[in-house]
Amino acid sequence: MAKKLIEIKNIVKTFDKQVVLKGISLDIMENEFVTLLGPSGCGKTTLLRIIAGFLDATEGHVIMDGEDIASIPAYKRDVNTVFQHYALFPHLDVYDNIAFGLTIKKEPKDIIDQKVTRMISLVGLEGFEHKDVTLLSGGQQQRVAIARALVNEPKVLLLDESLSALDKNLRKEMQLELKEIQREVGITFIFVTHDQEEALTMSDKIVIMKDGDIEQIGTPADVYNEPINEYCARFIGDSNIIDGVMKKDNLVSFDDEDYKCTDYGFAENEPVDIVIRPEDIDIVARNRGLLNGEVKSSLFKGVHYEIIAETSSGTSKTVMMHVTGEHDVVNKEAHERISASSFMMDLEDVASLSDSEVIARANAQAWTDDEEDVSLTDISYDVNNEVGVYDCTIGTSAGTKITIKINVVKPRAVEDAENEESIQAFDFFRTVDEIKESVALDTDLIRWADAYAWSTEDNSRVEIWDVKYDFDDQNITEGLYPITFSTQGRELKIETTDKHEVGERVGLQWSPEDIHVMKKMG
Amino acid sequence: MKSFAKLTIPYIVWMTIMIIVPMLMIVLYAVTVQGNDVLTFQFTFSNFIRFFQDSIFPTVLWRSLTMAFFTTLICIAIGYPMAYAMAKLKPRSQAIMVLLVTLPMWINMLVRTYAWKGILSNFDLSSEICVYIGMVYNFLPFMILQIYTSLSKIDENLIIASHDLGANDRQTFLRVVLPLSLSGVISGITLVFLPAVSSFFIPKLLGGGQYVLIGNLIEDYFISTGDWNFGSAISLIMAIIILISMYVTKKLDKEPPEVND
Numbered sequence: 001m002a003k004k005l006i007e008i009k010n011i012v013k014t015f016d017k018q019v020v021l022k023g024i025s026l027d028i029m030e031n032e033f034v035t036l037l038g039p040s041g042c043g044k045t046t047l048l049r050i051i052a053g054f055l056d057a058t059e060g061h062v063i064m065d066g067e068d069i070a071s072i073p074a075y076k077r078d079v080n081t082v083f084q085h086y087a088l089f090p091h092l093d094v095y096d097n098i099a100f101g102l103t104i105k106k107e108p109k110d111i112i113d114q115k116v117t118r119m120i121s122l123v124g125l126e127g128f129e130h131k132d133v134t135l136l137s138g139g140q141q142q143r144v145a146i147a148r149a150l151v152n153e154p155k156v157l158l159l160d161e162s163l164s165a166l167d168k169n170l171r172k173e174m175q176l177e178l179k180e181i182q183r184e185v186g187i188t189f190i191f192v193t194h195d196q197e198e199a200l201t202m203s204d205k206i207v208i209m210k211d212g213d214i215e216q217i218g219t220p221a222d223v224y225n226e227p228i229n230e231y232c233a234r235f236i237g238d239s240n241i242i243d244g245v246m247k248k249d250n251l252v253s254f255d256d257e258d259y260k261c262t263d264y265g266f267a268e269n270e271p272v273d274i275v276i277r278p279e280d281i282d283i284v285a286r287n288r289g290l291l292n293g294e295v296k297s298s299l300f301k302g303v304h305y306e307i308i309a310e311t312s313s314g315t316s317k318t319v320m321m322h323v324t325g326e327h328d329v330v331n332k333e334a335h336e337r338i339s340a341s342s343f344m345m346d347l348e349d350v351a352s353l354s355d356s357e358v359i360a361r362a363n364a365q366a367w368t369d370d371e372e373d374v375s376l377t378d379i380s381y382d383v384n385n386e387v388g389v390y391d392c393t394i395g396t397s398a399g400t401k402i403t404i405k406i407n408v409v410k411p412r413a414v415e416d417a418e419n420e421e422s423i424q425a426f427d428f429f430r431t432v433d434e435i436k437e438s439v440a441l442d443t444d445l446i447r448w449a450d451a452y453a454w455s456t457e458d459n460s461r462v463e464i465w466d467v468k469y470d471f472d473d474q475n476i477t478e479g480l481y482p483i484t485f486s487t488q489g490r491e492l493k494i495e496t497t498d499k500h501e502v503g504e505r506v507g508l509q510w511s512p513e514d515i516h517v518m519k520k521m522g
Numbered sequence: 523m524k525s526f527a528k529l530t531i532p533y534i535v536w537m538t539i540m541i542i543v544p545m546l547m548i549v550l551y552a553v554t555v556q557g558n559d560v561l562t563f564q565f566t567f568s569n570f571i572r573f574f575q576d577s578i579f580p581t582v583l584w585r586s587l588t589m590a591f592f593t594t595l596i597c598i599a600i601g602y603p604m605a606y607a608m609a610k611l612k613p614r615s616q617a618i619m620v621l622l623v624t625l626p627m628w629i630n631m632l633v634r635t636y637a638w639k640g641i642l643s644n645f646d647l648s649s650e651i652c653v654y655i656g657m658v659y660n661f662l663p664f665m666i667l668q669i670y671t672s673l674s675k676i677d678e679n680l681i682i683a684s685h686d687l688g689a690n691d692r693q694t695f696l697r698v699v700l701p702l703s704l705s706g707v708i709s710g711i712t713l714v715f716l717p718a719v720s721s722f723f724i725p726k727l728l729g730g731g732q733y734v735l736i737g738n739l740i741e742d743y744f745i746s747t748g749d750w751n752f753g754s755a756i757s758l759i760m761a762i763i764i765l766i767s768m769y770v771t772k773k774l775d776k777e778p779p780e781v782n783d
Contacts, residue, residue, distance in 0.1 A: 054682055074685045081686045087679035091701045101687035104697070152687065 002029040005155060005188055006051065011060035013046055013212075020046050022212040023060070028156075028190065028205075033182050035191045035199040037235065038209035044192045047209075048158050051190065053077050064155070080149035081158040085165060086141045088133040094120075094144055095129040101152040119147040122181065139170045146178075150185060157182075159191045163198060175201045196236050200224065208232050224277075229521045233275045240281075240492050244274040244517070252517055255312050255490050256418055257291060263517035273518045278306070278495040280514035289507030295500050296491060307494045309508060314465055315416035315423045316486030319449050321469075322429045325478050334398035336374055340364035341429040342405040346450070347387060350408055355379045362404055363434065364394045374398070383408060421462055425451035425485050435476050442467040451485040462487050548761075551754035569755035579739070579756070586736040587763070590719035593657040594665075597714050598707060600658070601665035605706075606699075608666075609673035620670070623663050631660055635727050642728060652728040653735075657718055665710040672706025673699070712771050716764055736760055 006028040013021040021043045028034050036044040049055040051062055053074030061068050069077060080101070088097050096103075098119055102112045120126055123143035128136070133144060142162065149157055159178075163171045179202045182189045193199055199206050200220045208215045208223060208231075216223055216232045227233035230241055244254035249264035254274060266272060286292055293309035328339045340362040345353070358364070359376055366374040374396045381392035387408055395401035413424035428448045438444045445451075445467050453462040465488035471481050492508065500506060552570075554563050573579045608619045626634060635656055642652045676699060684694040722737025729735075736756065743753030 052686060054685075073690075074682075075688050075690050079686075081683070083679055083683060085679065087677065087683040089680060089683075089698060089702075091698075100684070100689075100697070104687060104689045104693055148687065 002031060004028075005030045005032075005064065007061075007063040008047075008051075009061045009063065011047065011050060011057045011062070013043070013050065013055065014058045020212050021050075021057075024212075024214060026207060026214065026217070028188060030155075030188060031186050033179065033189045033191065033202055033204045035193060035203040035206050036209060037193060037196060037199040037206055039194055039235075041211075042209040043212040044209050045160055048081075048160055048190060048192050051156070052079055052081050052158050078155040079158060080152050080154040080156075081160060082142075082145045082149050082162045084161045086145040086162075088141055088144055088148070090134050092133065093130050094125060094133055094136070097133055097144055098147045098151050100148060105152075115151050116147075119151045122150070122184065123147045138166050139174065142166065142174060146181065150181070154187065156188045156190060159189060161192055161194070163193070164195070171198070178202060200236070206236075208235055226516060227275060227518060229518050230273045231521060233273070233516075233518065238278050238493060238495075240276045240278065242274040242276070242490070244272050246270045246272045246517060250512070252515060255291075259290060259515060260512040261515040261517055262513045263515070266517065266519075271520055273520055275516040275518060276492070276510060276514060278493040279304075280510050281492060281494045281496075282509045283307070283309075283494060283496055283498065283500060284507040284509045286505050286507050289509035292505065292507050293492065295502050295504045295506060298500055298502055301495075304495045304497050305499060307496060307500055308491050309494060309506060310489050310491050311508065312418075312490045314487035314489040315414060315419050315421040315453065316466075316484050317414040317423045317425050317451070318482050318484040319425045319451075320427045321445075321449075321481045321483050322427065323435065323476055323478050323481060324429060324431055326431060326433070329400065329402045331398065331400035334396075334400055335369040336366055336396060336398055336400040337369075338364070338366040338374075338376075338394070338396065338400045338402045339431070340394050340402050340404050341431065341434075342407065343428060344407040344409055344426040346411050346424075346426070347385070347408055348411075350383055350385050353381075353383060358392060358406075359394070362392070362394065363430075364402070364404075366396045366400055374400075381406060415456060417456075419487070419489075420455060420457045421453055421487055422456050423451070423453040423462075423464075423485060423487060425449040432476055432478065435473050438473070441473050445469070445483055446485065449483065449485065453485075453487045465489075548754045548757055551751050552758045553755075555751055569752050570759070572752065573755060573759060582734055582739055583736050583759070583763075585734075586719055589653070589657070589735060590715050593654065593661065593718045594711055594715045596654070596658050597662050597665040598669075598710065601662055601710065602669055602707070605666050605669035605673055608670050609676075616674070620667070623666050623670075627663060632723060635660070635724055639727050649729040649732040652730075653725045653733050656724040656728040657721065660724065661714040661718055664713040668710035668713060669703060669706040672703045672709075676702050708771055708774050712768065715767065715771075719764065719767075720760060 008026040011024040038044050050057050098116045099112050206223050207217050216228045233239045242254045246266040247253050252261045291311050293311035296308045296310050299306045328337045343361045377397045378395035383390045390406045392406050393403045411424045413422045415422045464485050466486045468484040684698045720737050722741050725733050725735045740756050743749045
């Protein structure tokens, strides 16, 4: 078992009353590659700076080799840092940058030469010794920064987002190289990053941080396969995260189906989050898998396809769209025209009905022969607070008038107990031209039908995910058309090397150990 | 770009009339003798020979150079710590300090020097010390601002990095801060040494006529004696010395390139 090198005990850090670290405790072993992973603002860099000695902790201790190092200034610590933007000394060349620490320690010239030369070959910068550091590429500057830190033979090397300034290919190359260097020099590396891929490739231990707290500590395989909560699962890799219920040990349920799993130790019927990694789901023939689905989209990603399959549809409601021809009223004397459509409305909304609301719902407009808009000033309606059909007249000051019907109805919402969602929408009247002129038809249809979906659990609004209709909006004629609005169903992301067409009906299969059940965050 | 190039024409014309032509005339005067008709120039080096033969002129020249040298040295000695302290302040305080340093420049240099004359007359000081006080007072802001600018451009991470690599505060200053601020010191030297070496009204006002510098000599020959030829010769010698010193400072001032990130 490796020896404990650094013990971080209950570190708290506040800046101007803002708590950045909320009591971090962490053990770091000798010769370990530890990654502090988290989004910006989670406190990972602050923790690194406390270890380096650039910042003092408000509370807690950093113990290195059994000794509290709080009172030891940065320049006396056995720790060196590779900075985010490298912070190379611009007035020194490559050799002198690397030799800086040794020169400070007044080591003999031949020893300095020997050590610097070894470092230069470790990071592969032979031939660049007397180059101006400001003329080097990002990757080369990075290597100088690593060599400059390592030449001092620290017990710990701290790397602060050190790869983030490099381009993607170089970053991948440096990941491998860093790991290789760490293996070769055999010291502890503490690496700070927000990039989960970097963390997974290089680390022996990943520390996932959030809002100044540690969420999970584990090996890359642990945190990938066994994330402890939704946050960690989302941070590490692509996942399907599903609300479910733990029926009993080794049996979890979601979307009204039970599935075997290998997790246990939860309360009976405890609500949980379920993770299924996209690469763990296999596509099989319909009815041969654990559940069926329809391919919604398929993206080619190089090695694999990323497929979205819908396994259960959302809550939906179908309404009728009454399409009428032109029904403009012409007022020849005033050289004006007016148009408006009858509409249906919810009984609940009658109380708040206003002139401008009537104009909007009826899509009323008036214009002159020269196509100039005319304002609608004369609006009269007498709508009672009960179900029924009422006349409404809309007119201009010149006396141009149109009469429409307002249908006050009690809405029949479709409720889906399984999805715990409700959706409602109204039949509506529109002219051929209005449909042809719509630039965003789906959005307009939702607005015209006043379609609305909400969660029956907490009444929060649910997005209308899909609008289905079977007409060609540019060649529509008068008549009745059904339109279906629905919410998002269950969609699963799948990574597979096989190609599947959109619309294909498939079966989905996984084994019980591919399901990972997590406690709800709270 | 081509059309913009034409905008430089007025400046070029101005430069030619006001700088190049007078310079050429100085050269012309310096190599001729008094009483020439415009059509019958008599070329001669007698003005230069006179300068170096009479021991008084090289003595004054040497005095001017040492005076300017020590003025510059004192300005660095006072200006560097001042600029360093300014660069360490909070941004708001820094702005106020820059304002305070530049504030005296809002008043004409001549007026301020007269004020010093009044103040210094209350004390029994040698004329040399009075001239030094006037020189340092007038040129110090240039030194402070140049050094302050180069210090405030230094990336804070470099100082942290230096600590990280084992350097204490003193070592960090000597090995990182000082080398990186050197370019500011050198431009400060240019801005202080050059005007100091040729200054004439400060020694005239504060030296009380007892402390003659090269600038005063030139002024005397032009205004009092009316010997423009000899005055031009002294000016030319001064110009060459200034040219050489500018070349030397330019050589020293290899500004470190900006850090890429």
